[in-house]
Amino acid sequence: MPLPSTYADRNCSLARSxxxxxxxxxxxxxxxxxxxxxxxxxxxxxxxxxxxxxTGRLKxxxxxxxxxxxxxxxxxxxxxxxxxGIALWPIVHALMNWGDTFYSPxxxxxxxxxxxxxxxxxQEGRCQECGVVVPVPEIRVEPGPGxxxxxxxxxxxxxxxxxxxxxxxxxxxxxxxxxxxx
Amino acid sequence: MPLPSTYADRNCSLARSxxxxxxxxxxxxxxxxxxxxxxxxxxxxxxxxxxxxxTGRLKxxxxxxxxxxxxxxxxxxxxxxxxxGIALWPIVHALMNWGDTFYSPxxxxxxxxxxxxxxxxxQEGRCQECGVVVPVPEIRVEPGPGxxxxxxxxxxxxxxxxxxxxxxxxxxxxxxxxxxxx
DNA sequence: CTGACCGGTTCAGTCATTGAACTCGTCCAC
DNA sequence: GTGGACGAGTTCAATGACTGAACCGGTCAG
Numbered sequence: 001m002p003l004p005s006t007y008a009d010r011n012c013s014l015a016r017s018x019x020x021x022x023x024x025x026x027x028x029x030x031x032x033x034x035x036x037x038x039x040x041x042x043x044x045x046x047x048x049x050x051x052x053x054x055t056g057r058l059k060x061x062x063x064x065x066x067x068x069x070x071x072x073x074x075x076x077x078x079x080x081x082x083x084x085g086i087a088l089w090p091i092v093h094a095l096m097n098w099g100d101t102f103y104s105p106x107x108x109x110x111x112x113x114x115x116x117x118x119x120x121x122x123q124e125g126r127c128q129e130c131g132v133v134v135p136v137p138e139i140r141v142e143p144g145p146g147x148x149x150x151x152x153x154x155x156x157x158x159x160x161x162x163x164x165x166x167x168x169x170x171x172x173x174x175x176x177x178x179x180x181x182x
Numbered sequence: 183m184p185l186p187s188t189y190a191d192r193n194c195s196l197a198r199s200x201x202x203x204x205x206x207x208x209x210x211x212x213x214x215x216x217x218x219x220x221x222x223x224x225x226x227x228x229x230x231x232x233x234x235x236x237t238g239r240l241k242x243x244x245x246x247x248x249x250x251x252x253x254x255x256x257x258x259x260x261x262x263x264x265x266x267g268i269a270l271w272p273i274v275h276a277l278m279n280w281g282d283t284f285y286s287p288x289x290x291x292x293x294x295x296x297x298x299x300x301x302x303x304x305q306e307g308r309c310q311e312c313g314v315v316v317p318v319p320e321i322r323v324e325p326g327p328g329x330x331x332x333x334x335x336x337x338x339x340x341x342x343x344x345x346x347x348x349x350x351x352x353x354x355x356x357x358x359x360x361x362x363x364x
Numbered sequence: 365c366t367g368a369c370c371g372g373t374t375c376a377g378t379c380a381t382t383g384a385a386c387t388c389g390t391c392c393a394c
Numbered sequence: 395g396t397g398g399a400c401g402a403g404t405t406c407a408a409t410g411a412c413t414g415a416a417c418c419g420g421t422c423a424g
């Protein structure tokens with residue numbers, strides 16, 4: 001139940017990966033985490049995912065050490081990516097590329113660039129200015145030419161993640177200021 | 183029904199990709215296609231997927247132009263990757279890398295190399311000998327140090343794809359020789 | 365004390381998945 | 395041309411997962 005019933009393919013790393021992140025919704029949760037979403041309610045409203053399902057997914061992601069769960073004891077909880085979770089970035093990036101290539105005639109929906117020098121990222125995640133594989137916290141996201149602004153976006157969380165920002169930077173949270181942010 | 187109920191996220195290429203390839207089993211089917219599996223029965227036995235589900239998945243993959251369906255009129259059918267399907271390779275590669283990194287203490291389960299010069303592929307799919315991003319048909323797969331040979335593999339299809347080979351090379355098929363193979 | 369906010373649970377209805385058995389057409393050997 | 399083997403699906407009952415909406419309990423500000 002925590003993981004999907006096994007794919008029974010001991011010798012395939014792909015199957016092993018899918019057991020952890022291959023369920024419906026899971027990748028969307030991880031994507032939101034890259035975009036700086038950290039709170040239960042923010043995931044729920046931004047994704048429109050049933051809360052019961054979200055509970056289950058977050059639980060198994062924490063159990064698999066993809067996310068950590070910080071409970072401040074005052075009723076607020078923060079989920080954030082671990083190193084293992086951040087290592088999922090190439091997969092997320094590749095999925096976004098494929099979607100942009102084949103389903104975004106008007107151009108990419110979000111551009112990724114190197115925050116340090118503004119260079120655009122190529123398909124392999126390399127900065128076209130300085131040639132480096134850009135570390136996740138240095139990646140800047142902003143709406144690209146294929147972005148559809150007529151999309152009726154009501155919730156403040158969606159607004160926040162559609163604003164130019166660096167990955168992993170937390171979306172503004174009314175409460176819980178926390179000192180340990182970069 | 184053909185696609186999973188929409189993620190209702192018009193502005194995310196990742197969501198769009200997942201609507202096509204994000205369902206349970208779909209990535210495993212695509213992986214097998216890269217390994218040269220082409221026939222309905224071979225997918226079914228190799229993956230242990232219920233045949234009814236396989237039917238549905240193949241149908242939507244064909245509909246989305248990820249696979250083509252060749253019916254020779256003599257009762258044999260071949261599914262094979264289109265260019266759009268082959269473009270999924272970076273995703274498949276990234277998923278395998280992540281699985282190998284975090285769930286394969288004994289080493290990678292399958293090594294990927296450049297068939298031309300034997301150079302190993304790095305995380306970005308580049309040949310470490312000649313520095314080129316290796317095109318899919320030139321990629322050679324073979325069991326790596328993390329491969330578990332004690333795995334009871336009975337069916338000939340699994341045996342075939344665990345033998346050193348190039349991607350997309352069809353697994354031996356008793357019938358349907360076809361002339362247009364490389 | 366009260367009302368707003370937050371994380372999370374409960375529950376009935378619906379939908380997808382499973383696994384096993386079955387259909388139907390082609391081919392091959394006799 | 396008939397029987398058997400094979401291949402690609404279909405059918406169906408049982409089970410499991412997902413959905414959506416309502417609900418619960420704790421914390422905090424006024």
